[in-house]
Amino acid sequence: MTATAARSTLAWSDLRGARAGVWGLGQEGMASLRKLRSMGAEPVLVDDKPVPGGVAGQPVLVTSEGGLDALRGCDVVVKTPGISRYRPEVADLTGRGIPVVGGLGLWLQEAPLERVVCITGTKGKSTVTSVAGHLLAGLGYRCMVGGNIGVPPYDPQSPAGPWDYWVVEVSSYQATDLASSPPVVAVTSLSPDHLPWHGGVDRYYADKLSACSQPGADLTVANGDSDLIRERVKQLGPRVEWVRAADEPGATWMAPLGLLGAHNRRNALIARRCLIALGVEEAADDDALRAAAEGYRPLQSRLQVIGDIAGVTFVDDSLSTNVLPAMAALDAFPGRRVALIVGGQDRGIDYAPLAAGVLARKAPTFVLTLPDSGPRISAAFASAGSPDGAGGFAGVTDCPDLDAAVTAGFGWARPDGVVLLSPAAPSFGRFRDYRDRAEAFTRAMRACA
Secondary structure: OOHHHOOOOOOHHHHOOOOEEEEOOOHHHHHHHHHHHHOOOOOEEEEOOOOOOOEOOEOOEEHHHHHHHHHHOOOEEEEOOOOOOOOHHHHHHHHOOOOEEOHHHHHHOOOOHHHEEEEEOOOOHHHHHHHHHHHHHHOOOOEEEEEOOOEOOOOOOOOOOOOOEEEEEOOHHHHOOOOOOOOEEEEOOOOOOOHHHHOOHHHHHHHHHHHHOOOOOOEEEEEOOOHHHHOOHHHOOOEEEEEOOOOOOOOOOOHHHOOOOHHHHHHHHHHHHHHHHOOOHHHHOHHHHHHHHOOOOOOOOOOEEEEEEOOEEEEEOOOOOOHHHHHHHHHOOOOOOEEEEEOOOOOOOOOHHHHHHHHOOOOOEEEEEOOOOHHHHHHHHHHHOOOOOOOOEEEEEEOOOHHHHHHHHHHHHOOOOEEEEOOOOOOEOOEOOHHHHHHHHHHHHHHHO
């Protein structure tokens, strides 16, 4: 059974009086617990690895140690996005007629969809979401930014409205929970990611793009520079408006955003097109939009310049978890020497495209790899053969840790180059998360001083 065939049209109000379970107690699971309690319910709490002592004064059952049995006694189960919809336990519950739903999907069933825009994509969705929300606020509208970024819009602890608009980031995990879509949806990019959760790349693409075609969908604002997205135009809903990085040549309204790279220029353009599609008339006025863009703060660890030492620029792109953002990050520094630090948790990603892109780069590029995927990245460069650029490739060095990579990169990049952390791999294993990896990168940069 596919995720698209089993979507529930339940709304939060339908859960009043139901025996509910909350499965997964991360950020969204806790928001679901608060929502249910605000409705007078005391749900069963289940987690794969619960924290000792329970949550919010209530015990939490282990999924494999009685938790699944407890969920079988519920009328409905609200799962956290991190729990794959393709797990056998989900099939067990749905096979017994128990709906397994997600908080965002429940909220969208009753939301004023004509004032909601959903942003999805492998990479870039957080930037588009934050830019769109910032512009709306700068234009004088009350806007809630939520979903996969910020706070869940249904959380009783979220900032109080009323709101003029909601800008909602949707992950591929959350997309499988949606049984309705707002009239305007955006797709920023597409590349292989989260394959273990989805069970394969084709299913990942289908799940990701399903946010564009649920009942209510009308227009998809899509990245026209992506061949993968253009090849899947039939999955993008009734109408598509393509946005390319080269659109609006000469426009300067996005300059105050301070975003680096052609991909981020396209992200800003996608945000603008979404606002226009929502009927925000001021979004068509360059002067008004430039004024609204003032004061924007780029998101952390997304191609963020964190310092300059002895003429070398240090750039934190720790949230880069596959090849697509790593190549976009490199493209943001045309003509500059770049020491590229890559590697992390090994999820079996194909690094041949990374090797091909680096070897074709004309400016000098030195690749420093990190465990655990470092050896496979080095092997991809070895298999790629000689560079076809004008001698820009400076080789690959395997490093034992991030400190060693930063030190080596700084020494090579002097006097006017870039040390770029864009790992093309998740952080887990060596670091708690991408923030922990970014903090380690900042410490290593300071040590170079």
